[in-house]
Amino acid sequence: MKNSFDPDVLEKLLARIALKDQKALEQLYRLVAPKLNGVAMMIVHDNDLSNDVLQETFLQIWEKAGEYRRDVSEPMTWMSSLIRYRSLDKLKSENREQKRREQHEEVQRLFQDNLRGSPLSDILNSDNNVRLHRCLQALEVLNRNAILMAYYYGYSREDIAIHIEKPINTVKVWLKRGLGRLAKCLGH
Amino acid sequence: MPGSLRYQNPEVQDRLASNYVIGTMRGKARDRFEKIMRVNQDIARRVHFWEEKFQPLHKGTVEVAPKRSTWTRIVNRINGASDQIVVKLLSQLRFYRFLSAAAISVALVVGILSFTNFSTIETEAAPSINYVAVMENNQEDAVMVVTLKKTDRLLSLDILKKPQVPQSSTLQLWAVSREDGSIRSLGVVELKGHTERNLSKAEWGLIQSAEHLIVSVEKTGGSITGTPSTLLVAKGLCVKVEDWQSRSG
Known part of the structure; x- marks a missing residue:
């Protein structure tokens, strides 16, 4: 802040x-x-x-x-x-939620070129001293993006599944794995 | 695992807390979790941990200026609650104005303490009141009530407790602007229990922008300088009241 x-x-x-x-x-x-x-x-x-x-x-x-x-x-x-x-x-x-999915081009950019072009890339790259940024950067891209779509853009698991055209169970696994690794990295 | 035991497991707690914070826990599960969080300090602590850890992501969030009307709506909602109290009290004050001054004091206390249980006097519904000011003297006793109705721009003034006014003097009502503190006259006040008069458009504008109404003592005929004397007998916050139907006339 x-x-x-x-x-x-x-x-x-x-x-x-x-x-x-x-x-x-x-x-x-x-x-x-x-x-x-x-x-x-x-x-x-x-x-x-x-x-x-x-x-x-x-x-x-x-x-x-x-x-x-x-x-x-x-x-x-x-x-x-x-x-x-x-x-x-x-x-x-x-x-x-449906309307927002149609509008939201920004999220699409999360999946291009490893975060380049997304406003979040600036945040994550801006300060490597922030532990959260380091920990997020260390996650697999798909795990990280699922977490960011949920937290930053308010996507539900169903939203994420529809947006990236993957089964919802896949999304659940990504989120579970990503949050588990994030918790360890953040020292919890 | 039964629910209560399940929630004691630190890994489960952490998984639920992180899903709650990032927002993937939705619907009934979210409502249930919020109830558990209120009584389970460990879970609440884990939620706060995740909230704090994710907070740096908002560092780059672009600020978006709120609409001007948003603050006004917030203030109206906050004051709305107190408006309702004032208006309910007002209906009781009108009932009690027929009683003695001592009884009014008692009524004020009783009214404030128990207005929620007080059954309002059922009379024919009148046009809605748009502004109200309960005017108090220096001792913080309610001595007058001013109500304003947009319909016909009608100003009503009830004197609950007659102020001591020297001979050859009169009372004058003023609006104090919330924007620049300027004070403009709303005319002289008759020393009667209840008076009404229709305001001009300009006077209605003064009410709309008023923070306070005040009543001063002036020489007969009213202030000749266009400003109030230093002898004030009543002052009250001018509160906007929305969607309220007067039941007391």
Whole structure:
């Protein structure tokens, strides 16, 4: 995350929001809403839907800020997780998955030239000091791409199977193998 | 393996947690897992581990400016809940305005503590209220209630507790802009229990952009300077109320 997402600042804002301080919510919104909206857009691929998800997420932050604990997760991790999960809910409720599959050329590029041309390649190659990047790069391409399609773009196992024209059981095996190796590499 | 034992297995915990975080666990399985996560700290910890590990992937996620209306919708939803409380309280205040001042104080306390169980007075439904301001004095007692209906741009003002006003003086209502803090007159207020008047379009615009309404004491005829005196008798947040049908007139 960018330096502007100072976790100490965000934590203090969340503490004030827990006390129902609307000004703090507004400050938090100004700081993180564009990034969170970007996370939602990667999954729902629709401006109206991502804004709906953003709204629901901020209402959830308003309600649940008192439950946030810094010793459990960093503020941006907590908020990114909230918006990712709400985005997945939105996909399901809007029955958008088929439409999204047709729209999503970016994912196609995941399977070309070993990640070149994908926006994710920049991320994964940008900082080799990030353990996750090293661990993902070490995975077999298909295992890695199945994980990235799910996490970054919100694809279900069925979506992935249809997209790459493989049986769903193959996808399940890739995911299981990939996540198992990732867990070991990440030291869990 | 029975469910409860199955979830004690660290490998199973990790597999479920990672599938939950990357989003491949869907539907009922996801709902079930969330319930387990709430009571099983080990599983919750594993979920947080995976969330934290995947977070660097968002470093390059392109920021997308939200629509302007999104923040407004958030604020409206947050204040909507309090609007409903205010409006329910309002209906009770109107009922109690026929009682003595002491009874109003009691009613306020009782109303705030127990409005959820209070049966509202059933009367003929009136056009919906669009804005409401419960006006308080310096002691934070509710002394007036202003409601506004878009239909006919109708402003209603109920005086719950008559303020002490010197002779040769009058009360004047003002709107304080949330944008620049400017204060504009909404006219003089009669010292009656209930008054109504239709606003002009310009005055309705003042209501739409008002953060607060205030009532000041002015010389008879109203302020000649176009600004309120320093003697304020009531102030209240002007709250937008959506989709609420008045049941109290």
